[in-house]
Amino acid sequence: MDRPGAVAELRAALTAFAGVYTGGEGRWCVALSGGPDSLALAAAAAPLRPTTALIVDHGLQPGSSAVASTAREQALSAGCVAAEILCIDIGTEGGPEAAARSARYRALDTAREGAPVLLAHTLDDQAETVLLGLGRGSGPRSIAGMRPYDPPWCRPLLGVRRAVTHRACAELGLTPWHDPHNADARFTRVRLRSEVLPLLEGALGGGVAEALARTATALREDTDTLDGIAADILAGIDGDPRTEALAPLPDAIRRRVIRGWLLAGGARGLTDKQIRAVDELVTRWRGQGGVAVTGDRARERLFARRTDGRLTLHREPV
Structure with a gap:
């Protein structure tokens, strides 16, 4: 044919x-x-x-x-x-x-x-x-x-x-x-x-482009499902999230909740490295300082910190 x-x-x-x-x-x-x-x-x-x-x-x-x-x-x-x-x-x-x-x-x-x-x-x-x-x-x-x-x-x-x-x-x-x-x-x-x-x-042996595209589709479906679960959790959080409530969550869900919270607070262009660094304020707390993330305002820097058992966001002038 x-x-x-x-x-x-x-x-x-x-x-x-x-x-x-x-x-x-x-x-x-x-x-x-x-x-x-x-x-x-x-x-x-x-x-x-x-x-x-x-x-x-x-x-x-x-x-x-x-x-x-x-x-x-x-x-x-x-x-x-x-x-x-x-x-x-x-x-x-x-x-x-x-x-x-x-x-x-x-x-x-x-x-x-x-x-x-x-x-x-x-x-x-x-x-x-x-x-x-x-x-x-x-x-x-x-x-x-x-x-x-x-x-x-x-x-x-x-x-x-x-x-x-x-x-x-x-x-x-x-x-x-x-x-x-x-x-x-x-x-x-x-x-x-x-x-x-x-x-x-x-x-x-060929077919690599098609295989990569199929991989993208499968990952997107999984990511959308996990993002939906994280969004429901984030919607139930009143104010800044408590670390004791975040810590028991599965890693993939917790980091998505953190990502959603950062974006709602004005973060932009987040990298996986930044999200994992904020995640360590919950899971590997050693008294470390704030984590700088890319913000939505010029001439300001945005920091995520752990304060009194909660994650908080602070802006500082550059």
Whole structure:
């Protein structure tokens, strides 16, 4: 039997995704870079329901405005009802990649006007994300990868290989933009894509990307269950948590309760190392001082401490 066309495969993935997560009516937006993944996604989405392409121009590379204009033209020719170019200013917080990502998502969130936004992350992107999380040792949450649906963000192509989007562009006669950063070996993700994953595929006989994606799904299901239990416990805590109430909890639950409490208190970008250090204020108390965690306010530092048998949070000026 002949393999179905790439465009048909993408539309089947979109239809299945909508049936589970977003329903069959209403408009949606596509975050369009002009690259093969997002261009193929926009072209596949447009015949299914009214689709607006949102094109973020980061202004970081020469000719970015021309890339954005070409992407807009191709989106409209593919059937999108509208295509809007979003020019953004990028800060420096968290480094250039993190700052660009934060600015991009803020712009998309503002421009979507209540509609869900389709993101063109593929199964290959998911596999790379799992490997990145594994290498950083950030715990199961990072290895669980990207969620298919994290409102308003939708990732309908997480079960589709990147090669399919490239074939879809060829079927439709679209000429995608190829970001030179995607071939720059200075970036860790590029080296994973071009060196590590092919090596693993060869050593293990293929199917590694799919196996990593399945691992992400299994871990995400387990993590969601444990997070739900921890959320119920945290909801029953009145004020700052007592260490004597936290100590008997299973390790995985207790650390999730601590994470939820830290986030509610203004912590951001928590690492597994930070959470475990706060956990030791409960389980290995030796009179140690506070644990610094990343907070949500500039020019302030956030500390978790153990005070009179309770965990407490304190802010101090930098």
